[in-house]
Structure formats: structure tokens, C-alpha cells
Amino acid sequence: MSKKATSSVRKATSNVYGPNKITYTHFKKAVDIAKECRPETSGKLHPKVGAVIVKKGKIIASAYRGEVGRAEHAEYIALEKKAGGDPNVQGADLITTLEPCTVRSHDKRPCVSWIKSRNIRKVWIATLDPNPVIAGYGELQLQEDGIKIGRFPDNLADEVLHDNKEFFEWVRLKQPTISRIDQKNERLVIIDALKESINGANQLRSLLYDRFLSPLSGKKERNETKEVVGFLNDTIIKFEKALEQALAVQIDSEGSWVQLGSLLTDLKLHGIALLAYRVATEIDATSNYAWTGLTLSELELNRKDVTWPFQYSITPIDRSPFQKRSKTWLRFSEFEKPDMKVRMAARALQLGQKLDDIWPIVEKSAEEIMISEKRKEKESLQKEKMAWVEMSVMMGSLGEEEKQSFCLSIAAKNPSRPKLSGPAKMMWDLATGDLNLDESEE
Numbered sequence: 551m552s553k554k555a556t557s558s559v560r561k562a563t564s565n566v567y568g569p570n571k572i573t574y575t576h577f578k579k580a581v582d583i584a585k586e587c588r589p590e591t592s593g594k595l596h597p598k599v600g601a602v603i604v605k606k607g608k609i610i611a612s613a614y615r616g617e618v619g620r621a622e623h624a625e626y627i628a629l630e631k632k633a634g635g636d637p638n639v640q641g642a643d644l645i646t647t648l649e650p651c652t653v654r655s656h657d658k659r660p661c662v663s664w665i666k667s668r669n670i671r672k673v674w675i676a677t678l679d680p681n682p683v684i685a686g687y688g689e690l691q692l693q694e695d696g697i698k699i700g701r702f703p704d705n706l707a708d709e710v711l712h713d714n715k716e717f718f719e720w721v722r723l724k725q726p727t728i729s730r731i732d733q734k735n736e737r738l739v740i741i742d743a744l745k746e747s748i749n750g751a752n753q754l755r756s757l758l759y760d761r762f763l764s765p766l767s768g769k770k771e772r773n774e775t776k777e778v779v780g781f782l783n784d785t786i787i788k789f790e791k792a793l794e795q796a797l798a799v800q801i802d803s804e805g806s807w808v809q810l811g812s813l814l815t816d817l818k819l820h821g822i823a824l825l826a827y828r829v830a831t832e833i834d835a836t837s838n839y840a841w842t843g844l845t846l847s848e849l850e851l852n853r854k855d856v857t858w859p860f861q862y863s864i865t866p867i868d869r870s871p872f873q874k875r876s877k878t879w880l881r882f883s884e885f886e887k888p889d890m891k892v893r894m895a896a897r898a899l900q901l902g903q904k905l906d907d908i909w910p911i912v913e914k915s916a917e918e919i920m921i922s923e924k925r926k927e928k929e930s931l932q933k934e935k936m937a938w939v940e941m942s943v944m945m946g947s948l949g950e951e952e953k954q955s956f957c958l959s960i961a962a963k964n965p966s967r968p969k970l971s972g973p974a975k976m977m978w979d980l981a982t983g984d985l986n987l988d989e990s991e992e
């Protein structure tokens with residue numbers, strides 16, 4: 551701590567604030583008991599909050615979030631559960647590490663309302679609530695009701711922010727980065743695609759009716775056609791259900807988009823499924839379901855594509871918390887063949903996974919490939935080559951030359967040159983040194 555900071559802390563510790571004689575020790579107590587808060591439910595983060603009620607220098611009650619009753623708020627516990635019948639609460643100061651809430655789920659009363667009803671004189675706050683539904687409104691509502699507002703000493707406010715770092719980050723990730731209008735536009739894209747699919751299936755069905763269900767065609771032919779028509783009927787019903795769901799998808803509801811995404815995945819409409827999942831991640835970047843669905847649809851789309859993973863690749867730097875996306879790729883890669891494993895590892899690398907984490911997968915795949923080399927089909931051989939070239943390109947961008955040449959040497963073991971075009975060909979040529987840039991410039 552610098553000299554200046556030390557002296558300002560010393561000054562703050564000796565101050566006595568207002569008629570209720572609030573001191574540094576009272577603020578410190580609120581900060582310290584907030585640290586007692588324990589995680590509540592898996593998959594959700596909660597703030598660590600401490601509250602202290604002080605009158606004329608004496609602590610009437612103190613509490614931390616969840617101390618009594620699951621997920622109960624610190625201010626509520628202190629005011630009602632601990633000092634419920636105490637007449638001294640009237641006119642006391644309330645010190646709380648987080649801005650009091652203005653809304654609570656279901657039948658619960660928000661803390662702002664409890665504070666008003668107990669006639670608290672002044673509320674001391676360390677930080678505003680990061681949730682935009684509450685941020686600033688808690689403070690404003692209290693002020694409008696004539697309750698004074700004060701702040702914690704700077705160093706303690708900083709400590710509260712530090713203790714709640716993960717929670718603040720989590721709340722930020724939960725804020726939509728996609729506008730309502732953009733969501734409506736994406737919904738239209740999905741609706742149009744579904745309508746097109748339904749029309750296509752309908753046309754095919756009537757074509758089959760006309761051509762094969764006429765009395766002129768043979769019995770065997772007619773039976774086979776009936777089967778196909780039956781399948782088309784089922785498909786059309788499923789598509790129509792998905793269309794209903796798409797029409798009803800809720801704007802700003804991550805769950806609603808995930809539900810639509812999974813329905814589209816079941817119908818193997820991976821392109822629009824990816825779109826639905828992507829919207830879901832942009833509404834709530836903490837959603838595991840959304841990230842998993844997105845990765846799965848991306849995988850399905852790329853399974854057939856030789857130029858993967860550059861094709862379809864969505865923004866490499868996204869808001870995925872804790873590299874959720876790249877980890878998902880690695881998790882899925884366990885169930886795949888060696889060439890897919892390498893491609894998925896490349897994708898994970900592209901999304902920010904550390905080279906050390908993916909290298910064991912690369913080495914293991916190389917081993918498996920050496921063993922099964924003779925049995926391979928031509929097409930998969932081609933895909934495999936591309937996978938290794940892609941990987942080597944990734945290595946190149948990381949400056950890992952030794953590992954890059956390892957990947958290239960595996961790719962070069964393939965005797966037949968892959969038939970590629972466009973950017974994939976260019977990448978291949980660059981990676982294997984076939985492309986002479988000087989020549990092409992002439």
C-alpha cells in the first residue's frame with residue numbers, strides 16, 4: 551500500500567459519521583461477514599452481501615446473505631429475522647455491502663420495502679447492484695422516500711468489488727448483446743427456412759402421388775411409394791410443429807431459443823438450429839445448453855465440409871465464460887474418429903484453448919492414423935489431410951514450428967493429393983509450399 555493510501559485509510563478509520571456514530575469498524579464488519587456467504591445453487595452465482603444495523607454507535611443486528619433461510623437477503627435477515635421486534639431499529643442506520651433490491655421473485659418483499667417500513671434513517675452502500683433491473687433504482691427509491699444515502703470508505707468498497715468479482719462478471723455475461731429487432735429478424739430467417747422445407751416436402755409428396763399412385767403403376771411400386779408418402783407426411787407434421795414453435799419463440803428468453811434449437815436439431819435442420827442457439831448465447835452467455843447446442847450444430851454442419859473449421863466459424867473471440875466453447879469441442883472430440891478429433895482440436899485451439907491441452911489429442915490421433923492407414927477410404931483420406939493442414943496452420947499462427955511440421959509430415963504421408971478448390975486449396979498449397987506467390991503476382 552502506498553503512503554497516500556495508508557494515510558487515507560487511517561483517516562477513514564478514525565472518522566465518526568452522523569448521529570448514529572458510524573465508524574470504520576462498522577463498515578469493516580459488513581465486509582467481513584459478507585465473506586461468510588456460501589454458494590447456493592449450482593450453475594448460478596450469487597453476490598456475497600453483509601448488512602449491519604447501527605444506532606448511536608452500537609450494533610443492533612448483523613447478517614449475511616443466506617445466514618438464516620436459503621437465499622434470504624442480508625438486509626431482510628438483519629431487519630426482520632434478527633431485530634424483528636426491536637424498537638431501536640427505528641431511526642437506525644443500515645450498512646450494506648450491496649445496494650438494496652427493488653424487486654424479488656414471487657411473493658417476497660424487496661429489501662427497499664423492508665427498509666422503509668422499519669424507518670431506517672440512512673443506508674450506507676458499498677456498491678450498486680450490477681443487475682440492470684435494480685442498478686441505481688434501489689438507491690433512488692430510498693432517496694425518494696427521504697432515506698439518506700452514504701458510501702463506504704474507498705478501500706472497503708474496492709474490497710467488496712473484489713470479493714464479488716465472479717458474480718459481477720457473471721451478471722455482465724447474462725445481459726443480452728443482441729437487440730430485440732435482430733432477434734425478430736433471425737426469427738424470420740428461421741420461419742422462412744421452415745416454410746420452404748414444408749413447401750418442398752409438399753411438392754415432393756404431390757409429385758409422388760401423381761406419378762406412382764396412379765392405377766397405371768405396378769403393385770410393388772405403389773407400395774414403396776406409399777411408404778415414402780407416409781414418411782413425408784410425418785416429416786411435414788414435424789416441420790409444422792417446429793414452425794409453430796418458431797412463431798412463438800420469445801424475444802429475450804434464452805430458454806425459448808434453446809428449445810427451438812433442439813427441435814430443429816431433431817429435424818436435422820442444423821443450419822437454422824445453429825442460428826437459434828447462437829441467438830440464445832447472445833441473450834445469455836452463461837447458458838451451458840446454448841453453448842453445447844451451438845457447438846453440436848456447428849459440428850454437424852462441418853462434418854461434411856472439407857474446408858472446416860474455417861467455414862461456418864463464428865466469431866473466434868466471443869463472450870463464452872471460462873472458454874466454455876473450446877472445452878465443449880474437446881469434450882465432443884472423445885467420441886470421434888482420428889481425423890475429426892484433429893479438426894475439433896483445431897477448432898478448440900482457434901477458440902483459445904491452450905496448445906498444451908490439445909497436443910495429447912493430436913499425438914494420440916497421429917498414432918491411431920499410423921495404425922489404420924491402409925484401411926482408409928479415399929474420401930476420408932482427403933478429409934484427414936485437410937485436418938492436419940488446418941492444424942498446422944493453427945500451430946503456425948501460434949509460432950510452434952516444431953509441432954507445425956509434425957502435423958504437416960503426417961499430412962504429407964498421404965500419397966494422393968487432395969482435390970480442393972478455393973480457399974481450402976490455397977491454404978493447402980501454402981501449407982505444403984506448392985503456391986508460388988511471386989509467380990501469381992506477375
Ligand SMILES: [Zn+2]
Nearest residue numbers: 623650651661
Ligand atoms: Zn434484497
